[in-house]
Amino acid sequence: MSKFIQNKNLLVLKNISHIYNQDTQKIKVLNNINIRVLKGEMISLIGPSGTGKSTLLNIAGLLESPTFGSVNLCGQDCTKLSEENKTILRGSKIGFIFQSHRLFKEFSAFENVMLPQLIMGKSKIDAEKKSKDLLSVLGLKNRLEFRPAKLSGGEAQRVAIARALANSPSLILADEPTGNLDAISANNVFDILYKLVKSLDISCIFATHNNELAKLMDRKLLLKNGSIDDE
Ligand code: ADP
Ligand code: MG
Numbered sequence: 001m002s003k004f005i006q007n008k009n010l011l012v013l014k015n016i017s018h019i020y021n022q023d024t025q026k027i028k029v030l031n032n033i034n035i036r037v038l039k040g041e042m043i044s045l046i047g048p049s050g051t052g053k054s055t056l057l058n059i060a061g062l063l064e065s066p067t068f069g070s071v072n073l074c075g076q077d078c079t080k081l082s083e084e085n086k087t088i089l090r091g092s093k094i095g096f097i098f099q100s101h102r103l104f105k106e107f108s109a110f111e112n113v114m115l116p117q118l119i120m121g122k123s124k125i126d127a128e129k130k131s132k133d134l135l136s137v138l139g140l141k142n143r144l145e146f147r148p149a150k151l152s153g154g155e156a157q158r159v160a161i162a163r164a165l166a167n168s169p170s171l172i173l174a175d176e177p178t179g180n181l182d183a184i185s186a187n188n189v190f191d192i193l194y195k196l197v198k199s200l201d202i203s204c205i206f207a208t209h210n211n212e213l214a215k216l217m218d219r220k221l222l223l224k225n226g227s228i229d230d231e
Contacts, residue, residue, distance in 0.1 A: 009036055009037070009039075009072070010037050010073070010074065010170055010203045011036070011037040011072070011074075011203065012035070012037075012072040013033060013035040013036075013059070013060060013071055013072075014034055014069055015032055015033075015034065015068060015069040016030055016059060016069035016071075017030055017032055017033070017066065017067055017068040017069055018055055018059065018064075018067050019067045029051075029055050030052050030066070030226050031225075032227070033056065033228050035060075035228060037171070037203050037205065039170075039201060039202070040198070040202070040203060041204075042194055042197045042198070042203070042206065042218050043204065043206065043218060043219045043221055044205075044207075044213065044214035044221065045057070045206065045207040045208070045221045045223060046220060046222055047223030049209075051223045051224065051225075052226060053223055057173045057205060060205065061090060061094050061173045062081075062086045062090045062094070063090070065079075073094075074089075074170055091116070091120050092120065092167055092169070093169055094169050094170075095166075095167070095169040095171070096172075096173050097157070097160050097172065097173070097177040097193075098160070098175050099175060099176040099179040100180060101148060101153075101156040101157055101159065103148040103156060103159055103160060104148075105148050105149060106147070108144065108145045109140060109144055109145070109146050109147075109151065109159045109162075110132070110135065110144040110145065112148075113130075113134060113135060114128065114131050114166075115163075116166045117130060117166050117167060122167075127166075130166060131166065134165055135159070137162075137196070138158040138159070140155060143155060143159075152185070153180060153181050154184075154185030154188055157178070157181065157189045161177075161192065161193055161196070165200075168200075169202065170203065171202065171203050171204070172197065172202065173205055174193070174205070174206045174207065176207050176208055177189065177193070177208075178210060178213065179208070186213070187213075190206075190216070193206070194216065194217075205221075
């Protein structure tokens with residue numbers, strides 16, 4: 001039984017504390033945080049601005065090393081991995097979505113979804129098929145050749161979702177991905193992402209200020225004064 005439970009852990013953050021050194025000042029952001037994310041779970045991360053949501057997502061996404069504590073992703077302890085191995089693990093297991101789409105503005109929607117796959121060494125034919133399939137699922141079949149400037153905010157975020165899924169990750173880290181969208185587009189982007197997370201049986205941590213969206217997710221992590229209330 002314990003083995004079964006262990007296998008369902010996609011991400012385990014253990015005793016995470018984080019301190020930024022800013023000039024002579026020490027800014028303590030996270031204080032002994034423990035989070036366990038199961039396979040297939042969609043979790044909201046909420047809390048006022050400046051409480052450390054992005055810091056926590058950056059640590060979970062192996063972009064930043066915590067001052068104390070450990071990150072275990074897909075059964076692998078990442079604490080002592082070299083930067084090179086972290087980059088490989090990040091590329092194959094994690095997809096990021098940000099508040100602004102962060103698409104390359106000189107590339108089309110299709111090319112933006114192709115790029116991370118080619119970087120990871122996938123063949124052009126396979127990457128093309130995956131890009132077309134994903135953009136179709138996201139309702140963007142007629143936008144393949146559009147550059148980001150020609151897309152609406154909601155469409156650009158859907159391309160960003162396709163890009164995040166391009167290398168078939170196990171975990172999506174979404175940092176206020178609906179923060180710049182109107183209510184209808186925000187709901188639409190959330191719905192699509194939620195359905196994809198469930199149908200692909202992957203996991204997602206979704207930072208948001210939107211309590212209505214938070215209620216629709218499986219679980220809520222409330223970040224306050226550097227600590228988590230895991231509801
Ligand atoms: P949130 O995403 O919840 O708004 P952040 O994780 O961005 O919060 O920031 C948490 C705190 O850490 C803030 O006080 C911020 O100023 C500080 N901070 C974030 N990044 C850095 C950094 N690179 N250096 C110093 N302080 C930082
Ligand atoms: Mg933030």
